[in-house]
Amino acid sequence: MLPQRMKKAVTDNPKKLATLIDLVNLPSTFKDFVGRSQSSRLGCFKHVWSYIKDNKLQDPNNKNIVHCDKQLKKILLGKTQVELAELPMLIKLHFPKVQK
């Protein structure tokens, strides 16, 4: 089954896992939003998603669409409206690959 394989791929791949859970120094925009200077990509995603839920930023007619408020705009490339589907990618932009 594919999803199982997918899950395995993550746990088997320490590099990929590391990019998810390693604490990194956040860029200043994110720092203000999360309220901490360090966080993991997973932590940031959860923070943004709960922020959307708490402030009811989803479009009531089409829940797949999020209307960004001022704060959210700052971290999501200044867009006024984003799709939920692109959220992980948008957040990933703040976590550039670390060059060794």
Add this chain to the structure above:
Amino acid sequence: MFLTRRPQNPSKTPKSAGFRNPQNPFKKMGKLPPSLRTGKNIVLPLRSLSKDVRSSSPQEPEESQSQSSFHHGRKPPKSNTKNPPTSTTPRRPSPPPITFPSSDISAAKTLVTSLTKYSPFLNNRFCNAVLESFSSVSSNIQDSIFLLNHITKVHPSFTPDKSSYHILLSQSCTKPDPDLSNVNRALTLMASKGFQPDKVTTDIAIRTLCSSGHEEDAIELIKKLSQVQFTKPDTYTYNFMVKRLIKIRTLSSVSSFIDEMKKKFGVKPDLVTYTILIDHVCNGKNLHEAMRLLDVLEEEGFKPDCYLYNTIMKGYCMLSHGGEALKVYRKMIEDKIEPDLITYNTLIYGLSRSGKVKEAKRFLKEMVKMGHFPDVVTYTSLMNGLCREGNALGALELLGEMEDKGCSANECTYNTLLHGLCKGKELDKGVELYGVMKKDGMKLESGSYGTFLRALCRSGRVAEAYEVFDYALESKSLSDVAAYSTLEDTLKWLKKAKEQGLAV
């Protein structure tokens, strides 16, 4: 219920947990309901006398009580002498449990001396509990021996018995010296006090060594003990050892151990030993070796029993060789060995897995004829088969049929169905089912979670997918990382699919 089938053979019991594997298609990913899980919890029961040693420890404290709080025990006997016991209190209150805050021997001695005021209640059992309690914190056996002597001195009514020495022995076995000198010391001490080590002693020593990860020492000790008739390991001890070894060593080294035991000490492997080996190779999908072992055991004059056949059948089922499993079943019938529920569950699982659902259904009827009632595992296997065929609605119907017969579904059943419905493009039914799961607080398995997310995203219901993600975290179905990376991968896939015009 399968476990009680052969109560006289404890070392067989845990094995049936292995048999469980084939019936539960999702075992690796998921959790069995408690009713099915019981088998796993039946750990090798310590036998007769060794139980005696353990059972003297219920007084072993759950909460750590310091010496001072010890005086505020539930029923301090001091007050007991002043006020006669009221009718509600038990006549003979037992002294409170004793814990030793440190491994300091002199402090322990003081504590033991302070117990003299309880002397009417101090029986052997209690003194052993005290000793065991100390041995669990003590770092060397010398201290425990000192304490034992001290207890004997201040409480003349106490005479150390076999259990007392077994406590010392098991302490030494949890932290054996490299040359086993402390273990030998405990054994010698025991013998010098007139308690000849016997098979129970062997059992305790070997089990303790193995459970504390000193298998190498256990091998050395078992060889030494096998030289004396009294302390020769019995079949339970021996099979326990083999079971441990096979987990950490290669098959060939275990085989040579078995060989050595047989040739040098006359400790022979029995059917259970072979079943352990075959189970191991079957789990490693090495059916070839399993067949070889089967020949060996028949040469040795053993006849395979139902357990063994089930094990081999499981091996084939894991490789999705339903046809071969069927052959094993036929051979079983030929040999006049009565199949049990596990046999049928394994068979139905194997057939379903290799796409022979029709035959699997036939066995559903046959098993009833033979007097075995299909359980949740049987039905779930069959549903799994139907879903694989793409007949998710058929599987859903089966759920109804199963519940009509008074057999209630479990998490695994629901996950199987959810997976099948999503694969079979019956998303609405899947969402409905998910609603039921959520209401009952069932966990999602990674397989069905991933499929469900994908199906939701494909139909443009990303927000719902996010909610499922939330539920997966909330219900602790998956780790955060696993749940998130599945979500992320699904969305990535969605983007691609959209570009290719495959999704909404």
